[in-house]
Amino acid sequence: MEHEHSVVAKTNGPVIMTKNATKEPKSIQWILISIVLLFLTLFLVVPLIAIFVKAFEKGADAYLAAIAHPDSLAAIKLTLIVVLITVPLNAVFGVVAAWTITKYDFKGKNFLITLIDLPFSVSPVIAGLIFVLLFGLHGALGTVLQSLGLKVIFSIPGIVIASIFITFPFIARELIPLMQSQGTSEEEASLTLGAGGFKTFWYVTLPNIKWGLLYGVILCNARTIGEFGAVSVVSGHIRGMTNTMPLHIEILYNEYQFSAAFAVASLMSIFAIITLIIKSFIEWKTGFKSTKAS
Amino acid sequence: MAVRSTKFINRNKHEGEDVFISSPLKSIRKSWGETMTIMTEAKRKNKRTIPGFGLTMGFTLLYLTIIVLIPLSMVFLNTFSMGFQEFWVTITEPRVVASYKLSFMTALTAAFVNAVFGVLIAWVLTRYEFPGKRIIDGLVDLPFALPTAVAGITLTTLYSPNGWIGQFFSFKIAFTPAGIIIALIFIGLPFVVRMVQPVLENIEKGMEEASASLGANRMQTFIKIIFPELIPAILTGFALSFARALGEYGSVVFIAGNMPFKTEISPLIIMTKLEQYDYEGATAVAAVMLVITFLILFTINVLQWWTGKRYSGK
Numbered sequence: 266m267e268h269e270h271s272v273v274a275k276t277n278g279p280v281i282m283t284k285n286a287t288k289e290p291k292s293i294q295w296i297l298i299s300i301v302l303l304f305l306t307l308f309l310v311v312p313l314i315a316i317f318v319k320a321f322e323k324g325a326d327a328y329l330a331a332i333a334h335p336d337s338l339a340a341i342k343l344t345l346i347v348v349l350i351t352v353p354l355n356a357v358f359g360v361v362a363a364w365t366i367t368k369y370d371f372k373g374k375n376f377l378i379t380l381i382d383l384p385f386s387v388s389p390v391i392a393g394l395i396f397v398l399l400f401g402l403h404g405a406l407g408t409v410l411q412s413l414g415l416k417v418i419f420s421i422p423g424i425v426i427a428s429i430f431i432t433f434p435f436i437a438r439e440l441i442p443l444m445q446s447q448g449t450s451e452e453e454a455s456l457t458l459g460a461g462g463f464k465t466f467w468y469v470t471l472p473n474i475k476w477g478l479l480y481g482v483i484l485c486n487a488r489t490i491g492e493f494g495a496v497s498v499v500s501g502h503i504r505g506m507t508n509t510m511p512l513h514i515e516i517l518y519n520e521y522q523f524s525a526a527f528a529v530a531s532l533m534s535i536f537a538i539i540t541l542i543i544k545s546f547i548e549w550k551t552g553f554k555s556t557k558a559s
Numbered sequence: 560m561a562v563r564s565t566k567f568i569n570r571n572k573h574e575g576e577d578v579f580i581s582s583p584l585k586s587i588r589k590s591w592g593e594t595m596t597i598m599t600e601a602k603r604k605n606k607r608t609i610p611g612f613g614l615t616m617g618f619t620l621l622y623l624t625i626i627v628l629i630p631l632s633m634v635f636l637n638t639f640s641m642g643f644q645e646f647w648v649t650i651t652e653p654r655v656v657a658s659y660k661l662s663f664m665t666a667l668t669a670a671f672v673n674a675v676f677g678v679l680i681a682w683v684l685t686r687y688e689f690p691g692k693r694i695i696d697g698l699v700d701l702p703f704a705l706p707t708a709v710a711g712i713t714l715t716t717l718y719s720p721n722g723w724i725g726q727f728f729s730f731k732i733a734f735t736p737a738g739i740i741i742a743l744i745f746i747g748l749p750f751v752v753r754m755v756q757p758v759l760e761n762i763e764k765g766m767e768e769a770s771a772s773l774g775a776n777r778m779q780t781f782i783k784i785i786f787p788e789l790i791p792a793i794l795t796g797f798a799l800s801f802a803r804a805l806g807e808y809g810s811v812v813f814i815a816g817n818m819p820f821k822t823e824i825s826p827l828i829i830m831t832k833l834e835q836y837d838y839e840g841a842t843a844v845a846a847v848m849l850v851i852t853f854l855i856l857f858t859i860n861v862l863q864w865w866t867g868k869r870y871s872g873k
Contacts, residue, residue: 287767289777294687301683302695304676307724308745309701312713315723319716358622365615377619379860383627385799386852388806390826391845394833395630398637403838405633430626452609462610484703491706493809494826498833511708511809518712518813530709537704544704545697 316534319527331517331525332532339506340513340529344490346421347509351428351489356482359436364470366437367444368452378441384433392430393498396423419501424509427495432488436481443477444470476551480544487540491533631849638846641839649843654819655828659847662825665736666804669743674797677751678789684752685759702748707809714742715814734816739824742814743804750803751796758792759785791866795859802855806848 289297321328331337362381366374384392398404400417410417417423451473455465471478493511500507508516510533517526638646649655683689684696702710718725718732718741725732732738762785770780808826815822823831825848832841 287764287771287780288686297679298683298687298689301676301680305680305695305698308748309698311723312710312717312745313701315717316709316713319713358619361615362619362622365612365619368609369612369616371612371616375860377623379856380623380627383631383856386802386806386856387631388808388826388829388845388848388852390808390829391634391806391848394829394841394845395633397833398633398838398842399630401838405636426626430630433626449609456609465609487704491704491709491809493706493708494807497808498830511706514706514708514712515813523716526712530706530712533706533709537701537706537709540704541697541700544700545693 313534316527316531319523320531322527323524327524328528328531331522331528334525336508337513337525337529340508340510341532343421343424343508344510347425347428348486348489350425351432352482352486354429355432355485356436356478358433359438359440359481359485360474360478362437363440363444363474364466366441367447368449381434381437384430385438389431389492389494390498392495393427396427396430396499400426418499420507423499424496424507427499428489428492431492431495432485435485435488436478439481439484440474440477443474447473476547480547483540483543487537490536634842634845634849637839637842641843645839646843646846649840650847654823655825655844657820658823658825658828661736661739661821661823662805665739665743665824666801666807668740669747669804670797670801672740672744673747673800674751674793677748677796677800678755678793680752681755681759685756699752700749702745707746707807708813710745711742711810711813714738714745714810718814733814734818734822736822738814738816739811739822742810743807746807746810747800747804750800751793754792754796754799755789758789762788791862795862795866798855798859798862802852802859805851805855 288294366378397418399406400410400423401407402411402418404418415422417426451469452465455469456462460468491511492509493515496509497512497515500509500512510529514526514529514533517523517529680699684692684699715722715733715738717723718738720726720731720733722733730737732741766784767780770784771777775783806826808824808830811824812827815824815827817823817827825844829841829844829848832838832844
């Protein structure tokens with residue numbers, strides 16, 4: 266790259282001219298920057314501010330009361346339980362799937378990647394529906410589950426499995442391009458030196474992918490916390506029992522308890538902002554940037 | 560350790576840029592490339608030396624089958640057991656057809672707006688310097704991190720007739736298709752930006768310089784040189800944003816108003832049918848939506864194959 270710049274500069278006159286030829290005039294730059302800032306302010310900044318303004322509309326006491334309400338606390342607790350089961354399971358899957366796809370050669374690799382990506386494009390409502398069809402009372406496994414006395418739909422296991430479906434590709438998707446760019450030479454060296462497969466993974470591969478893994482985990486985490494459509498179908502909206510935070514917000518909002526709804530919403534927005542900060546930090550630290558919008 | 564992973568990414572990036580290197584260097588690079596190919600060939604033969612293929616492949620397929628494939632196949636199994644007549648009547652009900660039209664039009668409009676602004680945002684973020692750029696860059700991902708229900712209630716409050724933004728408009732935005740489009744623009748905003756950004760970062764400056772030295776102005780250079788390079792990324796981002804918008808539920812239910820024939824989207828039809836215990840009807844509508852989704856996914860895959868061919872074929 267450096268070579269080419271100097272060649273162009275030499276044959277075409279002063280360097281300054283070459284620089285100007287690939288840049289727009291300052292006035293146009295500022296017009297374009299202004300349009301972008303206006304658009305993003307309208308669509309991202311104003312809504313973010315509005316959440317907190319509406320949350321504190323009735324004062325800090327009402328805000329704290331809304332969050333400390335037993336139903337809110339139960340929703341927060343349930344959301345945490347769902348996250349603690351969903352994210353580790355999908356992290357294990359993500360690492361194993363990315364390892365399989367990047368460390369070996371086999372036919373149909375691209376098809377496998379497409380299948381892993383599938384849940385990204387399926388409507389959340391359909392994601393909920395398929396588990397009702399599978400585990401619901403009239404579903405394929407409904408009678409079996411009932412005879413065993415197990416309840417999946419309208420209960421926590423249903424919420425967990427729908428969340429697993431929705432966030433299924435997140436971690437694998439971040440790891441595959443990263444591990445592809447790293448190749449297999451380090452693992453091969455480790456194996457040649459006598460380490461076993463698992464030892465190689467633990468001491469060679471895992472340290473190499475830890476930032477990518479963390480990146481995937483926080484994205485998966487954010488989506489699990491916020492998933493609404495799929496969870497809404499399978500939960501049955503039982504207050505204090507099967508209400509996650511987003512469902513709790515919906516109920517409060519539909520009952521015209523706007524300040525309380527926005528109070529819980531503001532809590533989730535803080536999670537979202539923390540997610541973005543950690544994400545930017547990882548990007549800054551590693552130069553790693555998601556190429557696949559998720 | 561972090562430094563190490565960066566190093567690998569950078570190395571990979573430079574190898575990608577080889578394609579554009581000038582001719583004397585190119586031949587050197589080419590023979591280097593051939594050596595590398597021979598080495599990878601040799602490596603490929605030994606690739607299975609890494610143990611655990613059966614175990615990891617087995618786990619991947621098992622997990623994929625249990626979580627994704629079996630549940631998704633339920634939609635089609637249940638549809639097949641329905642009988643074609645019944646299926647056809649359900650999916651061509653006027654109220655259902657109205658919802659397809661609405662979902663399709665609003666998703667298309669939102670994806671189009673996101674494609675135009677996505678390219679502009681990606682351009683400004685990669686080419687220009689201005690205060691607060693890093694914060695703006697991070698903020699672009701907000702729609703991925705913010706729960707859709709939160710986005711839904713916030714946008715509804717802002718765009719309702721007496722809301723912060725809605726009060727400035729003489730016509731209604733919330734509870735009309737315009738409101739649905741606003742919510743879908745929010746949801747799909749990052750897709751095109753994040754697809755186009757890395758391509759813009761990697762475009763060889765030399766091509767733009769060559770174009771300029773041959774007398775093209777900036778607009779001509781953009782249209783003839785830069786834009787063609789961006790097309791696959793824009794189309795992929797557009798398709799992802801469109802697919803996401805078609806299925807979106809959380810943010811839309813609040814702002815749509817959900818009036819049959821007017822502001823009722825297809826995912827909501829499924830939801831309503833489920834609440835009325837009409838599982839067959841819900842499944843039939845879901846099957847139609849899934850087929851459309853698969854078509855979009857297929858298009859994305861063709862686009863990516865095309866992109867891959869374009870860049871390696873030069």
